[in-house]
Amino acid sequence: IVLDAERRGLIEPGGLIVEGTAGNTGIGLAMVASAFGMRTVIVIPETQSEEKKQALRLMGAELVEVPAVPYRNPNNYVRLSGRLAEQLARTEPNGALWANQFDNVANRQAHFDTTAPEIFRQTDGKVDGFICAVGSGGTLAGVGLWLKDMKPAAKIGLADPHGAALYSWYTEGELKSEGSSITEGIGQGRITANLEGAPVDFACRISDEEALRVVFDLAEHEGMVLGGSSGINIAGAMAMAREMGPGHTIVTILCDYGNRYASKLYNPKFLRSKNLPVPGWMARESTIAPPFEAV
Structure with a gap:
């Protein structure tokens, strides 16, 4: 997105990038x-996690x-x-770019x-x-269109959390959402410019319980601490x-770190407040008594 904007003369060093994001793209x-x-x-x-906000600030981003x-x-x-990007562009001498990840097709092209x-x-x-x-x-x-060109028999699938509307779009032709999800940054209620023409052959709806079962199993048995999007x-x-x-x-994408959702x-x-299962290893308290010596 940034390289494309540079090539088109929309921004240069010293310029400002503005984006609306649930966190990870902003990082x-x-x-x-x-x-x-x-x-x-x-x-x-x-409502986004404090960990993502802290990561953004540590990398120098100004948060609104x-x-x-x-x-x-x-x-x-x-x-x-x-x-906001339009407003700031009027005063920024080196340009202010609205990254517009949802409808800027440089995203898909990458x-x-x-x-x-x-x-x-x-x-x-x-x-x-x-x-x-x-x-x-x-x-x-982006992945789906390229793979279909190279291997038309390959299946392209959507995994949709509850509360999003794309599962119903690809199965019934109607944008309709049901339920809700604790996942952040995924789950769409409209057809973005990037999504237009995506060759989706298969769609499924994934509950938080299903996603967390995967996430917690990988943390416990593989040492991979992932976020909710990866679980979905x-x-x-x-x-x-x-x-x-x-x-x-x-193939799928493991796209988020669990430390951003600690x-x-x-x-x-938090899990209990959402009536979600808490794995035994997470709730377990240490019984080790440190061998302190009298001093």
């Missing part, structure tokens, strides 16, 4: 901005926290970030140019299915595997 933008001698202003829903309201509200964090070919190389071309959740839609559409993706890959049957290679996904008190 990436802040890292790139620092490397390119730019600054970042991140408009973020105030706003109430979490639906996209149809003009003060939704994404729509507000666009107006996955078409890099992520998908990497998947194809790493599987020696034997990838039979790809599935992931949707935030902006860039990963799903892996549970989705498992659903696709059951649908396709044995002997197929299915106060939520890995917090027994």
